[in-house]
Amino acid sequence: MTTKLSKDRIVEAALAILDTDGSGALTFRALASRLATGSGAIYWHVADKNELLAAATDYVIGRAMSGVVGGADPREAIRAIALGLFDAIDAHPWVGAEPLQSGMVLVFEGIGGRLQALGVPDRALFDCWSALVNYILGVAVQNAANARHRPQGTERTDALGAIAARWAQLDPEIYPFMRRIAADLPGHDDRAQFLAGIDLILAGILGSPVA
């Protein structure tokens, strides 16, 4: 007889399936066979598939955030938190599919605390915090969505190239900007661009504009 079944072991097995074969492969039957048990047994430890996905998500986010060092400079800390989340979702694109919320308090607190440390006044705090947090979550989730919906085997650069080619063929009378920006798309660095956006928002909050 093998190790007793537990929620932890189930989540662990789910993570293995999600990371190797994607969210489409996570079925209770696949899970049961990997754990050498019946599919019904899983329901003794986990309410349903939503709870399973939420637990897997929390695990990934929690691990990513625990790896983020405190750091002295609040700006650097904000960048580190943002990049930690970005990389975690990038490495596990299935994370972006369901709503995050629960595991996200660590991110929320981290960003909020640093904004206070940067001296953002009380009246502006809520708006600044929410703008930053929304940007970080939004970009990370969309990045993951792009990775998820890219046909397997397709390189990221190729996929961007295809989009850029489509943009370049748009009617230049109606879409002059798309035509112009298409050239910059394939070569661009996601992470660098993500950080540039954060700096932009921080500049809006603290001064020293970009343009």
Place this chain on the structure above:
Amino acid sequence: MTTKLSKDRIVEAALAILDTDGSGALTFRALASRLATGSGAIYWHVADKNELLAAATDYVIGRAMSGVVGGADPREAIRAIALGLFDAIDAHPWVGAEPLQSGMVLVFEGIGGRLQALGVPDRALFDCWSALVNYILGVAVQNAANARHRPQGTERTDALGAIAARWAQLDPEIYPFMRRIAADLPGHDDRAQFLAGIDLILAGILGSPVA
């Protein structure tokens, strides 16, 4: 014999189902019975469910963007585009579920063109544009996700109140900021906050910081 089946009629029926009963109710069987045909007939006009959802999404976004008036002031135009997308996704929360991309060129072009009109220099254009567009899409999509995953019948304010209550109970040693911000959560105005974030990013791009 009724009107001939067509992709347009199928998309129209799909929209009706999505808007009244949510994305869970959109099945080929439900669609077929509403159109008084066999489920296989739909496949003659539409490749699969993904194409159907993409077409429905494009329709909603296209209509929302066509309602946005040009306007003289680029800042106002940016706000109008952003709010148009925000409201469209808010009214049809199922839109945020699949990747947008295709219908999004209108938004991309609209924002990009106005940034040029505002005099953003070439070297900063790509980063500024992508930060703004990412923020707008990110917030709109997450807002829709929250609406989608809120138990039906629950009021938005109640749902936010529940989250705030959870935040208020966190350990104040570890989560001082969450405790502080919890009070602001239930009463806040999504749209106003969304606009505040856009102003913040524009301030970062153009100067005149908030703090």
Place this chain on the structure above:
DNA sequence: ACCTGAACACCGTTCAAGT
């Protein structure tokens, strides 16, 4: 060309029955 609807290969979830 276009439509019909049964059939196929799946799902998540439940539940009587076992230990």
Place this chain on the structure above:
DNA sequence: ACCTGAACACCGTTCAAGT
């Protein structure tokens, strides 16, 4: 208390057969 696995009520998609 915990596990088993067949059974139920669904899906998306296909396809022989019709018009």
